[in-house]
């Protein structure tokens with residue numbers, strides 16, 4: 001039996017013994033950057049799978065992705081703090097979580113990505129940006145609303161965050177979903193549906 005399969009079997013066995021069918025034991029692999037799990041095992045939409053394999057050219061999830069994505073993508077949804085090595089794919093975890101919960105049919109902001117530094121906001125931007133372009137292309141052919149990811153911006157106060165989001169949504173702040181609470185931060189970027197893809201031109 002190939003090593004990866006043996007590892008999965010071993011983990012499943014451990015999970016059963018621990019009374020956990022899915023979860024912490026699903027991640028195996030030799031380094032923090034690899035795992036024996038496939039993206040197909042993580043309950044992702046076909047659209048996101050295509051983005052991962054075709055656009056991003058990822059072959060399989062990293063360990064932190066294989067551990068956190070089942071928790072992020074499976075209801076009941078809970079808050080999650082995840083910690084892993086530098087460059088082990090944490091950004092992809094929350095971006096996939098965000099995009100998998102966005103409904104392109106709703107013309108309102110549905111996800112906020114709050115970064116503690118300007119550098120991190122800029123670094124986090126290309127990943128959802130590529131997905132947005134991808135979804136915009138598909139939306140055009142299907143005549144459905146496109147996903148728009150707003151470029152990182154810099155509101156100076158919690159009130160300014162609320163104001164900025166309400167401008168994008170075209171809604172007064174009191175009508176914004178409760179989940180969009182203002183948070184003191186120096187940088188924020190958000191995803192919204194409807195409109196043009198990043199760069200301002202239709203693809």
Ligand SMILES: Nc1ncnc2c1ncn2[C@@H]1O[C@H](COP(=O)(O)OP(=O)(O)OP(=O)(O)O)[C@@H](O)[C@H]1O
Pocket residue numbers: 057058059060061062065084085086087088089090091092
């Ligand atoms: N499953 C994967 N397979 C291959 N490459 C991946 C995978 N996930 C992420 N990457 C790539 O690995 C690099 C580091 O990923 P990412 O920035 O998400 O890591 P991070 O843990 O958030 O980093 P940091 O600790 O610096 O914040 C990026 O170039 C990303 O595209």
